[in-house]
Amino acid sequence: MTLAPTVPMDEVWAKRLANRTHRMRPSAIREILKLTSQGDVLSLAGGLPAGELFPVAEVARATERALSLNGVRALQYGPSNGLPELREWVAGKRKGAEAYRVLITSGSQQGLDLIAKVLLDPGDNVAISAPAYMGALRAFDPYEPNYLPVDMDEEGIVPAALETVLAQGVKFLYVVPDFDNPSGRRASLERRQAIVEVCDRYGTLIVEDAPYRELRFDDTIYPPLFELAPDRVVHLGTLSKTLAPGLRLAWLLLPEQLVDIVEQAKQAMDLHTSTFGQSVAYELVKDGALEKRYPALREHYRSQRDVLVEKLHGALGDRLQFEVPPGGMFLWATLPEGVDATDLLRVAVEHGVAFVPGQSFYPREGKLNTLRLSFSLLDEDGFTEATKRLAAAFDAYGIRG
Amino acid sequence: MTLAPTVPMDEVWAKRLANRTHRMRPSAIREILKLTSQGDVLSLAGGLPAGELFPVAEVARATERALSLNGVRALQYGPSNGLPELREWVAGKRKGAEAYRVLITSGSQQGLDLIAKVLLDPGDNVAISAPAYMGALRAFDPYEPNYLPVDMDEEGIVPAALETVLAQGVKFLYVVPDFDNPSGRRASLERRQAIVEVCDRYGTLIVEDAPYRELRFDDTIYPPLFELAPDRVVHLGTLSKTLAPGLRLAWLLLPEQLVDIVEQAKQAMDLHTSTFGQSVAYELVKDGALEKRYPALREHYRSQRDVLVEKLHGALGDRLQFEVPPGGMFLWATLPEGVDATDLLRVAVEHGVAFVPGQSFYPREGKLNTLRLSFSLLDEDGFTEATKRLAAAFDAYGIRG
Numbered sequence: 001m002t003l004a005p006t007v008p009m010d011e012v013w014a015k016r017l018a019n020r021t022h023r024m025r026p027s028a029i030r031e032i033l034k035l036t037s038q039g040d041v042l043s044l045a046g047g048l049p050a051g052e053l054f055p056v057a058e059v060a061r062a063t064e065r066a067l068s069l070n071g072v073r074a075l076q077y078g079p080s081n082g083l084p085e086l087r088e089w090v091a092g093k094r095k096g097a098e099a100y101r102v103l104i105t106s107g108s109q110q111g112l113d114l115i116a117k118v119l120l121d122p123g124d125n126v127a128i129s130a131p132a133y134m135g136a137l138r139a140f141d142p143y144e145p146n147y148l149p150v151d152m153d154e155e156g157i158v159p160a161a162l163e164t165v166l167a168q169g170v171k172f173l174y175v176v177p178d179f180d181n182p183s184g185r186r187a188s189l190e191r192r193q194a195i196v197e198v199c200d201r202y203g204t205l206i207v208e209d210a211p212y213r214e215l216r217f218d219d220t221i222y223p224p225l226f227e228l229a230p231d232r233v234v235h236l237g238t239l240s241k242t243l244a245p246g247l248r249l250a251w252l253l254l255p256e257q258l259v260d261i262v263e264q265a266k267q268a269m270d271l272h273t274s275t276f277g278q279s280v281a282y283e284l285v286k287d288g289a290l291e292k293r294y295p296a297l298r299e300h301y302r303s304q305r306d307v308l309v310e311k312l313h314g315a316l317g318d319r320l321q322f323e324v325p326p327g328g329m330f331l332w333a334t335l336p337e338g339v340d341a342t343d344l345l346r347v348a349v350e351h352g353v354a355f356v357p358g359q360s361f362y363p364r365e366g367k368l369n370t371l372r373l374s375f376s377l378l379d380e381d382g383f384t385e386a387t388k389r390l391a392a393a394f395d396a397y398g399i400r401g
Numbered sequence: 402m403t404l405a406p407t408v409p410m411d412e413v414w415a416k417r418l419a420n421r422t423h424r425m426r427p428s429a430i431r432e433i434l435k436l437t438s439q440g441d442v443l444s445l446a447g448g449l450p451a452g453e454l455f456p457v458a459e460v461a462r463a464t465e466r467a468l469s470l471n472g473v474r475a476l477q478y479g480p481s482n483g484l485p486e487l488r489e490w491v492a493g494k495r496k497g498a499e500a501y502r503v504l505i506t507s508g509s510q511q512g513l514d515l516i517a518k519v520l521l522d523p524g525d526n527v528a529i530s531a532p533a534y535m536g537a538l539r540a541f542d543p544y545e546p547n548y549l550p551v552d553m554d555e556e557g558i559v560p561a562a563l564e565t566v567l568a569q570g571v572k573f574l575y576v577v578p579d580f581d582n583p584s585g586r587r588a589s590l591e592r593r594q595a596i597v598e599v600c601d602r603y604g605t606l607i608v609e610d611a612p613y614r615e616l617r618f619d620d621t622i623y624p625p626l627f628e629l630a631p632d633r634v635v636h637l638g639t640l641s642k643t644l645a646p647g648l649r650l651a652w653l654l655l656p657e658q659l660v661d662i663v664e665q666a667k668q669a670m671d672l673h674t675s676t677f678g679q680s681v682a683y684e685l686v687k688d689g690a691l692e693k694r695y696p697a698l699r700e701h702y703r704s705q706r707d708v709l710v711e712k713l714h715g716a717l718g719d720r721l722q723f724e725v726p727p728g729g730m731f732l733w734a735t736l737p738e739g740v741d742a743t744d745l746l747r748v749a750v751e752h753g754v755a756f757v758p759g760q761s762f763y764p765r766e767g768k769l770n771t772l773r774l775s776f777s778l779l780d781e782d783g784f785t786e787a788t789k790r791l792a793a794a795f796d797a798y799g800i801r802g
Contacts, residue, residue: 013658016572016606018522018544024665048478056472059677063464071457075645077449106507106649110671117543121419138669142518143419171417205417244476246676248507257414264425268539269670270511274678275647276460 020122020142028134028360032345042386044308044373045354047181047329053300054244055284055293062283066276074279080267081259082251083278089285090237090251095223096230101254103262106273108211108238108250112139115207115234118258118265119171120145127165127173129157131332131361131370133181133209136174145171147363154323156180156187159194166202172234173204177225179212182361182372183332184325189222196228205255206233211241214294216327217302231255239281241329242290242297249273249281301329301376307383308375315387319394319401322373329376332358335369339399342368347397353389421523421543429535429761433746443787445709445774446755448582448730454701455645456685456694463684467677475680481668482660483652484679490686491638491652496624497631502655504663507674509612509639509651513540516608516635519659519666520572521546528566528574530558532733532762532771534582534610537575546572548764555724557581557588560595567599573606573635578626580613583762583773584733585726590623597629606656607634612642615695617728618703632656640682642730643691643698650674650682702730702777708784709776716788720795720802723774730777733759736770740800743769748798754790 032045066074081087082104091099105111112135120126122144128136130149137147148170151161157175166173175195177187187195199206208225226235230253238250254262266272284290308331309324322333335341341357348354358370378386433446467475482488483505492500506512513536521527523545529537531550538548549571552562558576567574576596578588588596600607609626627636631654639651655663667673685691709732710725723734736742742758749755759771779787 009658009662012604013656016520017662018518018520018525020522021519021662021666024519024662024669026661026665026668051473051477054473054476056468056476059472059476060465060468064461067457067461071460072452072455073647075455075457075460075647076452077646106671106675109669113670117419118422118425119417119419121421124419135672142666142669203413244677245478246474246476246680248671248673248675248677255414257410261410261418261422261425264427265422265543267427268425268510268543269514270507270649271536272649274507274649274675276645276649276681277675277678279647280677 020144023141023144025138025141028356032354032356041349041352041354042382042389043354043377044386045356046377047374048377049241049245049329050300050304050376053297058284059244059280063280065283066279074276076275078272078275078278080272081263082273083275083282085286086278086282089282090253093237094235094253095227097226097253101256101259103252103254103259103266104273104278105250105252105266106270107240107245107248108209108236109135109139110269111236111250111252112136112209114252114262114265114269115172116140116143116145118262119205125168125170127162127170127204128363129175129180130363131182131358131366132174132363133176134361136209137363140174149363152183152185154185156185156191157195159191159198162195162198166198166204170204172207173199174207174209175225176209176212177222178210179215179325179328181212181328182330182356182358184323184328184330185332186326187222192222192225192228196225199232200229207236208233209236211236211238212328213237214242215297215301215329217298217305218326220326226253234258239285239290242293243281243284247277247281249277304375305331307380308373311383311387315391316394317401319399329374331373331375333371333373334367335371336399337369339397340368341371344371344393344397344399348390348393351389351393351396353386353393421545424542424545426539426542429757433755433757442750442753442755443783443790444755444778445787446757447778448775449778450642450646450730451701451705451777454698459685460645460681464681466684467680475677477676479673479676479679481673482664483674484676484683486687487679487683490683491654494638495636495654496628498627498654502657502660504653504655504660504667505674505679506651506653506667507671508641508646508649509610509637510536510540511670512637512651512653513537513610515653515663515666515670516573517541517544517546519663520606526569526571528563528571528605529764530576530581531764532583532759532767533575533764534577535762537610538764550764553584553586555586557586557592558596560592560599563596563599567603567605571605573608574600575608575610576626577610577613578623579611580616580726580729582613582729583731583757583759585724585729585731586733587727588623593623593626593629597626600633601630608637609634610637612637612639613729614638615643616698616702616730618699618706619727621727627654635659640686640691643694644682644685648678648682650678705776706732708781709774712784712788716792717795718802720800730775732774732776734772734774735768736772737800738770740798741769742772745772745794745798749791749794752790752794752797754787754794
């Protein structure tokens with residue numbers, strides 16, 4: 001394929017753009033991934049799920065079933081809010097959910113876009129965990145919100161910090177209570193109750209993003225915020241981490257007051273999510289088939305985490321502090337005070353290893369000495385080599401124990 | 402599935418919505434389709450492609466090929482602008498197109514959303530044909546443009562009218578030159594040249610939507626506007642009418658200055674279009690397979706048009722004036738002066754037949770005595786019965802010859 005020429009935006013074209021467009025920017029992770037695809041760079045940066053766990057043969061069989069059951073329906077236009085049987089299946093997963101409040105989206109990213117589009121005027125305050133999922137920031141940015149970051153600790157966002165922010169008046173709070181991206185943290189039960197209680201007091205809508213919820217490495221299960229306050233939580237779920245992201249299938253559970261308006265917004269956005277993809281996905285998840293995949297997924301990612309943790313300890317000792325996440329795909333780490341992870345990344349890429357500087361995950365100025373490591377992609381040899389290279393980069397940068 | 406309760410939007414919730422959201426509304430066609438699904442109503446309203454032409458068996462085989470070629474890639478995250486091989490295929494279809502300027506979208510509706518999102522500030526002028534595709538109006542509405550309608554005649558939009566509008570300063574012109582929805586019209590070659598010339602003079606970007614282009618009923622082929630001005634036309638193409646809409650696969654051909662920024666907007670919107678759907682679609686279209694479908698499609702819709710035209714003449718005589726469209730799926734008709742098609746629709750539904758009042762297609766006040774009839778859905782018996790019911794509705798309403 002012809003490489004895209006570098007075309008500087010000229011004045012005539014710049015004037016054609018909307019104001020919001022000047023807030024758009026490429027995802028830092030995708031830019032780093034472009035770097036790592038050049039030459040021999042081992043990536044601890046991207047969050048791609050493990051491809052070897054994708055049910056390739058099952059997808060082929062599910063497609064055949066979906067097409068022979070009703071091939072024309074699977075290829076025809078469909079309802080804007082999604083196929084009824086898939087919406088029923090989603091509703092069956094959550095206490096307090098009903099099928100009419102489910103809207104099928106093309107990935108959770110579209111769910112975030114939808115919510116922001118329907119709710120945010122330029123300048124509106126949005127409460128958001130700091131650090132926060134970068135994709136959410138990129139989804140919200142075009143609607144020109146004013147981010148009010150809420151501090152986190154290892155138990156999740158801090159209620160006192162949340163209260164200070166909500167007192168300023170916000171459109172909604174965005175939060176990932178289970179195995180947060182990038183922090184890997186799981187909010188404790190007390191924190192969940194406190195978050196709901198504070199939001200209740202201020203009448204604040206909660207946007208709960210739960211892509212990693214099923215990827216837990218222990219037996220502790222806390223209720224999603226949706227189940228604590230089903231009338232005031234927009235809950236986002238997805239098949240991307242438990243089945244396959246290439247299907248782009250996810251859903252919103254909506255407060256009933258938002259059902260009609262979000263459906264209209266979805267219709268204006270892309271009419272509806274692929275009926276073909278939805279028909280195939282339903283065949284893949286029905287009758288408990290999805291839940292049967294969970295034990296293997298959990299075991300895989302838990303073991304990946306354990307290997308990365310061990311290799312990091314071995315290669316870097318106490319030069320890198322980090323939390324051991326109880327689930328998900330990411331490990332959040334802190335460099336010695338004064339080290340800028342973005343500078344370190346340049347050195348690391350020269351040494352053949354990449355990560356994501358923590359700065360990219362902060363809605364405003366962030367902690368420069370933080371970084372995110374993904375344990376989803378490499379195997380044991382890869383982790384050994386990647387952490388060795390990371391140690392060499394630490395040496396070259398002058399980070400001592 | 403539980404029926405959605407009717408939930409009036411209360412004040413607290415209404416205050417949570419963005420200003421733009423108050424401009425959103427359901428598609429009139431979808432609302433009519435809801436009516437027609439109740440009981441025995443024959444629909445000349447919706448624009449669903451003919452399901453019997455969907456290549457169900459081929460989709461099953463293509464899926465198998467795509468998954469056995471590289472199943473993990475087909476189920477993994479992919480590039481925001483689409484799979485390279487599919488972008489190459491799109492570029493090969495149009496003179497002056499290059500693969501780096503192609504962006505794969507989840508249906509053309511998403512292409513319209515993307516363009517509006519990147520270009521439109523509230524209050525910006527948009528030049529748009531009158532009547533115009535309703536889905537485009539719904540896609541643009543949330544960005545709060547000021548529509549400047551451009552009059553059409555049977556040869557397409559009128560250059561003098563266009564000039565008057567462009568002189569007021571517009572962000573872009575939206576137009577469907579080939580077998581327009583709803584008008585069924587094809588812009589003549591002279592009109593195409595005039596449109597490009599006038600837009601050139603005012604430096605106006607053209608958004609050319611071409612979903613029906615391949616559904617032509619004669620041998621006349623005019624170049625798309627994109628080929629007349631490849632540097633200043635955003636061209637939208639789709640597989641929805643030639644393959645199957647349920648795949649939600651379409652594309653934008655972009656001026657190179659917009660390539661990067663639209664890719665960023667797409668990334669923020671849904672990361673990328675389904676790699677699964679793209680992989681399957683590529684297997685369905687490569688090596689000329691799509692073009693082999695065109696003769697049968699053209700013959701089918703041409704014959705459908707002929708039957709509807711004949712039945713309308715037989716049942717209604719000169720009580721309904723209409724143009725015979727040279728392609729597409731729609732026929733645009735005019736009622737006697739003074740008849741409001743929306744009133745007539747109520748009577749028609751009572752008589753068991755539905756159409757779309759023309760009013761719905763006008764960006765501002767429209768011609769009340771116009772309507773759109775689709776010839777894509779019914780068979781000969783259906784057309785016989787539908788036109789008979791239409792005649793009964795005309796009688797009941799008091800429309801005489």
